[in-house]
Amino acid sequence: MIRMEIALFLVLVFIGIVYFMSERRPTPLHKTFSRLLIVMPIHLALDGITIWTVNRLDIVPRLLNDTIHRFFVVTMVLIFYLFYQYIAILVEEETGKPRKLDKMAKLFLILAEIAELLLPIHYAITPQGNYSDGILVNVTYFSVGFYMILGIGLLLGNWKQIEVKKRMTISLALIVELSGSMIQSYHPTWLLSGMGLTLMTLAFYLVLENPALLRAELMEQKMSMLYLKSQVNLHFLYNTLGAIRIQAQLNGDKEVADLLMRLVDFFRMSIKVDRPVVEVEDELEMLEAYLDLMCYRYPELEVGIDVEPGLESAQVPNFILQPLVENSLLHGLKNKGYKGMVRILARKLSDRDFEICVEDTGSGFAPGKKEAIDSMLRNYAKQAPKLTGNSIGLLNVQKRIKLLCGEEYGLSYRENEEGGVTARLLLPLTINTSKNQ
Numbered sequence: 329m330i331r332m333e334i335a336l337f338l339v340l341v342f343i344g345i346v347y348f349m350s351e352r353r354p355t356p357l358h359k360t361f362s363r364l365l366i367v368m369p370i371h372l373a374l375d376g377i378t379i380w381t382v383n384r385l386d387i388v389p390r391l392l393n394d395t396i397h398r399f400f401v402v403t404m405v406l407i408f409y410l411f412y413q414y415i416a417i418l419v420e421e422e423t424g425k426p427r428k429l430d431k432m433a434k435l436f437l438i439l440a441e442i443a444e445l446l447l448p449i450h451y452a453i454t455p456q457g458n459y460s461d462g463i464l465v466n467v468t469y470f471s472v473g474f475y476m477i478l479g480i481g482l483l484l485g486n487w488k489q490i491e492v493k494k495r496m497t498i499s500l501a502l503i504v505e506l507s508g509s510m511i512q513s514y515h516p517t518w519l520l521s522g523m524g525l526t527l528m529t530l531a532f533y534l535v536l537e538n539p540a541l542l543r544a545e546l547m548e549q550k551m552s553m554l555y556l557k558s559q560v561n562l563h564f565l566y567n568t569l570g571a572i573r574i575q576a577q578l579n580g581d582k583e584v585a586d587l588l589m590r591l592v593d594f595f596r597m598s599i600k601v602d603r604p605v606v607e608v609e610d611e612l613e614m615l616e617a618y619l620d621l622m623c624y625r626y627p628e629l630e631v632g633i634d635v636e637p638g639l640e641s642a643q644v645p646n647f648i649l650q651p652l653v654e655n656s657l658l659h660g661l662k663n664k665g666y667k668g669m670v671r672i673l674a675r676k677l678s679d680r681d682f683e684i685c686v687e688d689t690g691s692g693f694a695p696g697k698k699e700a701i702d703s704m705l706r707n708y709a710k711q712a713p714k715l716t717g718n719s720i721g722l723l724n725v726q727k728r729i730k731l732l733c734g735e736e737y738g739l740s741y742r743e744n745e746e747g748g749v750t751a752r753l754l755l756p757l758t759i760n761t762s763k764n765q
Contacts, residue, residue: 333372337376340526341369343365344369347362348365357414361532363410367406368529370403371400371522374399381393382397382459383457385451397460398444398449401468402445404468404521404525405468405472408475408476409475411479411528412433412476413433415483416478418494418498419486422491422494423489436474443464443467444468447463447467469509483498497536501527502528507524508523587621590620594618604732606644607644608642609640611647611649612633614650618650618653618654619670626661628665628666629667630668632670634673635674636674639674642682642757642760644684645728651721651725652686653672656751660692664689671686671687672685678757685751686750687744688748689746701722705722705726705738708730725739729755734756737754737755737756738753739752
C-alpha cells in the first residue's frame with residue numbers, strides 16, 4: 329500500500345509542476361485548483377506515513393502516531409472542502425448564480441478541523457492490518473459526506489445550465505470518490521481514499537484545468553482585446569469616411585463618392601462582425617469591398633471568386649481571408665507591377681472538411697522564404713501574436729484557426745506550377761442552417 333501512495337504522490341507532484349509552470353489566469357477557479365494541488369501531495373505523504381506508523385504501534389511513540397494521524401485527517405477534510413469550492417465556483421461561472429452555501433461550508437470546515445485536532449484517536453488491530461476508527465474517523469467520514477452532498481446538490485440543481493463536458497467530468501469524479509469511500513468504510517484496510525482523491529484531481533486536471541486549454545483561453549482573450557482595441561480606430565475611420573463621401577456627393581464628384589462608399593462598406597463589415605466565427609458569404613462581402621478598391625488602384629489587377637454551391641453558409645473565423653489576399657498583393661504581384669490575378673476558391677473536401685484557397689499569379693517566393701513561412705506556421709504555438717511585421721497576418725490567421733477549429737486545421741502554402749503561390753485554409757465544415765429555419 330505504501331508503494332501505491334508513493335506512486336500517487338509522484339503523479340500529483342508531476343501534475344503540479346506542469347500546472348504551475350503553465351500560464352493561467354488568476355481566477356478564483358484556478359486559484360482553488362492550485363491550492364488543491366498543493367494540499368494533495370501533502371495529504372498523500374501523510375497517508376503513506378500513517379500506513380507505516382499505524383502498523384508499528386509497538387515501536388512508534390503514541391504521541392507521534394496520533395499527531396501524524398490528526399494532520400492526515402485534517403488535510404483530507406480540507407481537500408473535500410476544496411473540491412466542493414471548485415464545483416461551487418464552476419457552477420457560479422456557468423450559471424451566474426451566487427454561492428449561497430459558502431459561509432456554512434467554511435464554518436463546517438472550521439468546526440470539523442477543530443474536532444479532528446481534539447477528539448480521541450482509537451486504533452483497531454486486525455490480522456489484515458491496523459487502522460484508525462472510533463469517533464475521530466466517524467467525524468471524518470461525516471465531513472467527507474457533507475461536502476460530497478453539497479457538491480452533488482449543486483451539480484444536480486444546475487444540471488442543464490452546466491456545459492456537458494464539465495458536468496460529466498464532475499459527475500464521474502464524484503462517482504469514483506463516492507464508490508471508493510463506501511468500499512473503504514466496509515473494508516478499512518483497503519485504504520482507497522488516496523487513490524480516489526488522486527483520480528478526482530486527475531480528472532479535473534485533464535478535462536477542466538488542462539494547460540493547453542488554458543493557453544487557448546488566454547490566447548483568445550488576448551486576441552479579443554486586440555480586436556476590441558482596433559474597433560475604436562475603425563469606428564473613427566468609418567464615421568469620418570462617411571462624412572467625406574457625403575461631401576463628395578454634394579460636390580458632384582461621383583467617382584470619389586463611389587470609391588469612398590466601397591471603403592465605407594469595408595469598414596462597416598469590419599465593425600459589424602463582432603463574432604469569432606462568421607459565414608463564408610459575410611467574409612466574402614467584406615473581401616469584395618477591399619478588392620474593388622485594390623482594382624481601382626491597380627487597373628490591371630484581375631480578381632476571381634469561385635465558391636462551391638452550399639458553402640456560402642459554411643462557418644469560418646472572421647477576417648481570415650483579407651490578410652491572405654493582402655499578402656498575395658504585397659508579396660506576390662507587387663514585383664510584377666500588380667499585373668496578374670488573385671483567385672479565391674472554396675471547395676468541399678468531405679462531409680467534415682472544406683478548403684478555401686487564395687491563388688495568385690505573382691512572382692512566387694524569394695529563395696528561402698517558403699521554408700521560413702512553413703517553419704513559422706508549423707511552430708505557431710511558440711510565437712506570440714504579432715502586431716507588426718510582414719508576417720503579422722499569416723501567424724495570427726494560423727493561431728486563430730488552431731484555436732477556434734482544432735489542431736488538425738490551419739493555413740499552409742504551396743508554389744503553383746504556372747507561377748505564383750497558393751495559400752490554403754483547411755477548415756471544419758459546419759453549415760449555419762438557422763437562416764433557413
